[in-house]
Amino acid sequence: MRKYVKYIVIVLVILFFVVGILVSDNSNKRVEISIKDYGKMVVELYRNAAPITVDNFLNLVNSEFYNNLTMHRIIDGFMIQGGDPDADGTGGSSKKIKGEFSSNGVNNNLSHVRGVISMARSNDPNSASSQFFIMHKDNTSLDGNYAAFGKVINGIEVVDKIVDAVSDLGDDNGLIPKENQPIIEYIKVIE
Numbered sequence: 364m365r366k367y368v369k370y371i372v373i374v375l376v377i378l379f380f381v382v383g384i385l386v387s388d389n390s391n392k393r394v395e396i397s398i399k400d401y402g403k404m405v406v407e408l409y410r411n412a413a414p415i416t417v418d419n420f421l422n423l424v425n426s427e428f429y430n431n432l433t434m435h436r437i438i439d440g441f442m443i444q445g446g447d448p449d450a451d452g453t454g455g456s457s458k459k460i461k462g463e464f465s466s467n468g469v470n471n472n473l474s475h476v477r478g479v480i481s482m483a484r485s486n487d488p489n490s491a492s493s494q495f496f497i498m499h500k501d502n503t504s505l506d507g508n509y510a511a512f513g514k515v516i517n518g519i520e521v522v523d524k525i526v527d528a529v530s531d532l533g534d535d536n537g538l539i540p541k542e543n544q545p546i547i548e549y550i551k552v553i554e
Contacts, residue, residue, distance in 0.1 A: 392417070393516070393554040394424055398434065399546040401525055404497075404518035405553065406480055412473045413463040413512040416482055416491070420512065423456060423493055424550045433544035436496075438537035439530040443522055443545075444483055444496040450541050452483075455492030462488040465507040473511035476501045478519050481511040499526050 410417040436444035447454045463469040467488040483494035
């Protein structure tokens with residue numbers, strides 16, 4: 364009888380291990396970004412490409428950090444950028460994360476094509492915090508130097524509307540006057 368109990372326990376341990384692997388959550392999360400007066404976008408986040416970046420972004424989303432911040436930098440043919448509480452490109456959250464891109468020793472094959480979301484940073488490769496940008500047009504020269512971590516899968520026309528409405532108001536670096544910066548009403552996890 365003891366012999367059978369031992370085998371049953373071993374089988375149960377193996378079964379729990381296998382079931383745990385099968386049901387682990389490796390699926391991509393999706394977030395909805397609502398920009399006041401412009402509409403909503405759905406962005407799929409690719410944790411397999413940049414797990415630290417996705418986890419940081421989701422933590423900020425879940426803490427409502429992005430709600431009522433702005434898209435402060437907008438460049439036609441390039442990207443729209445937001446997530447800075449100072450609304451001028453100098454601010455961020457209190458946490459800095461490792462840059463997940465090849466020039467920083469991390470394999471990330473996600474290319475900076477239209478609709479891809481990526482982390483903004485300073486010259487320090489490990490300075491990304493809360494600022495992100497969404498590609499308006501392809502710019503693969505960024506590949507390997509910035510942490511791309513997802514892509515707009517619905518609502519890319521929102522990026523076009525923003526660029527069309529305010530990009531000509533920006534300075535040489537695309538910084539939009541605060542009174543004209545599109546407002547991020549919210550970013551929330553939807554799946």
